Amino acid sequence: MNIPQENPAYTYQINPDLAQIDWDYIISLFFKIEWKHRKAEEIAAAFKNSTTTLFVFKDDKVIAFGRVVGDGRYYAMLADIVVDPDYQGQGLGKYLVTTLNNQLVDYHFVNLSAAPGADNFYKSMGWKKQTTAFIWPQGPKQLRQHCEPE
Numbered sequence: 021m022n023i024p025q026e027n028p029a030y031t032y033q034i035n036p037d038l039a040q041i042d043w044d045y046i047i048s049l050f051f052k053i054e055w056k057h058r059k060a061e062e063i064a065a066a067f068k069n070s071t072t073t074l075f076v077f078k079d080d081k082v083i084a085f086g087r088v089v090g091d092g093r094y095y096a097m098l099a100d101i102v103v104d105p106d107y108q109g110q111g112l113g114k115y116l117v118t119t120l121n122n123q124l125v126d127y128h129f130v131n132l133s134a135a136p137g138a139d140n141f142y143k144s145m146g147w148k149k150q151t152t153a154f155i156w157p158q159g160p161k162q163l164r165q166h167c168e169p170e
Contacts (some may be wrong), residue, residue, distance in 0.1 A: 023122060024115045031077040034119070038067055041075070045082060049102055055135075063100075071096065072123050074116055083107045086116040088123065096124050098132040117145060136165045 026032055043060035050058045067073050067087055076084035084103040090096030098120050103112045117132075124130050131150060134142055139149075157163040 023118050024111045026115070027110065029078065030083070030112075032115070032119075033075050033077070034123075035073055036075055038064065038073065041067075041082070046085070049082065049085075049104055052105055053102060053135075055102075066100075070099070072120060074120055076112055076115070078107070084112040084116055086120055088120050090124070090127070094128045096127050096130050098130070101132070113141065114145060117142070133166070 041064070043064040046063060047058055047060045050056065050063070069089075070087040071090045071092055072088040074086050075082055082104075084107065086101040087099050088096050089099050098117060101113060101116050101120075103116070121130060131153065132142070132147070133155075143149075155162065155166055157167055
């Protein structure tokens, strides 16, 4: 999969020093896209435990990020693919997904959970809906947004 062209106005960092990330600001980006159930210390720990992280900066400000959760060889899941709404439509989401996916050569399964309404975005890059995936809903919102009707 080809990596979309990088914008020279931005800095792209795979696996940066996570101690340098302003996690309170990251949480503000989650709120900005209406993913409101995150805490700074928890998301920092989640990124620390990820196999790959990717951040995009405009000057010193994070404008996009994503990560891979995986076992290092067989199974991986792209997670927390976030682009600041002020910078959406510039190919940053595609860059995140493609760059992270390109790190996963010869894995048996690579998947992701898409935000509601993002199907066409992922399908446009060649992702397919999985017929054998299941979720244990963590509440009525997940049941409503991520599960097929009974």
